[in-house]
Amino acid sequence: MTLLLDRVTFRYRRWERPVLSGFSYEVPDEGLTILLGPNGAGKSTTMSLLAGTVEPRAGRVLFKGSALTSADREYRRHVAWLPQKVPTSRQLTAREYVAYVAWLKGEDRSTAWDRAGSVLDQVGLADRSGQKTARLSGGQLRRVGIACALAHDARVILLDEPTAGLDPHQRTVFRDVLRKVAARIPVLMSTHDIADLADEATTVSLMDRGRILHHGGTRSFLEHARPDAAPGRQAESAYSVLMGLEATD
Numbered sequence: 001m002t003l004l005l006d007r008v009t010f011r012y013r014r015w016e017r018p019v020l021s022g023f024s025y026e027v028p029d030e031g032l033t034i035l036l037g038p039n040g041a042g043k044s045t046t047m048s049l050l051a052g053t054v055e056p057r058a059g060r061v062l063f064k065g066s067a068l069t070s071a072d073r074e075y076r077r078h079v080a081w082l083p084q085k086v087p088t089s090r091q092l093t094a095r096e097y098v099a100y101v102a103w104l105k106g107e108d109r110s111t112a113w114d115r116a117g118s119v120l121d122q123v124g125l126a127d128r129s130g131q132k133t134a135r136l137s138g139g140q141l142r143r144v145g146i147a148c149a150l151a152h153d154a155r156v157i158l159l160d161e162p163t164a165g166l167d168p169h170q171r172t173v174f175r176d177v178l179r180k181v182a183a184r185i186p187v188l189m190s191t192h193d194i195a196d197l198a199d200e201a202t203t204v205s206l207m208d209r210g211r212i213l214h215h216g217g218t219r220s221f222l223e224h225a226r227p228d229a230a231p232g233r234q235a236e237s238a239y240s241v242l243m244g245l246e247a248t249d
């Protein structure tokens, strides 16, 4: 019950149909939740609303029982939002950048600097902490983004397609970091990479056209797979069945 959307309606332009209408969604308080759905389903919109980067036309965004207001410092501090492209400053080193973000979120300078060192170590980037962010790879930058969330004591982490475009090695490293982080802090992550969920996710949410089609434990999601789905393909099959793309028998 930490972070949720309560009967939210949202449209990008006044004359357009709402992307979400009377939409409610609660981010689970534990583990890794994966938000699946086809292009245009409303995943990024849902995450932007939860992150407070856009405001609903109707309904509420609630954090720890209080409605979000854009000036809410506690919210900014405790809800970490990582868009697909981590917005780093190219001139700063990884450590300077993480420390800067922690300072912006309210840590004092020396605490921010110390924590930046320790969290970069936690995401496996201790040896890159003195490197300019402009010279880091996409996968390393996403780990810098996670480090920022850890540095300012986030209570919830929202990740928009964090594994998109990563090579298999970077993806594995990123998932290892994610597994450790999600054991301590709830993480909501949108993805098209169904393989991400099989081993890692605690909860699976599937949305389409602004509606949630499934929200529950990974096992209950996988139970929707066709009985004859090939080993390792149950998640894809469950997705297709729930989306109505594939019959169950």
Ligand SMILES: Nc1ncnc2c1ncn2[C@@H]1O[C@H](COP(=O)(O)OP(=O)(O)OP(=O)(O)O)[C@@H](O)[C@H]1O
Residues within 6 Å of the ligand: 012, 013, 019, 037, 038, 039, 040, 041, 042, 043, 044, 045, 046
């Ligand atoms: N900035 C925008 N301006 C206008 N319409 C938008 C904007 N962003 C998204 N939309 C529309 O809102 C709907 C939901 O988009 P959204 O990006 O939330 O979906 P998504 O599930 O994240 O898709 P994808 O998997 O492609 O990232 C789509 O119809 C999309 O065209």
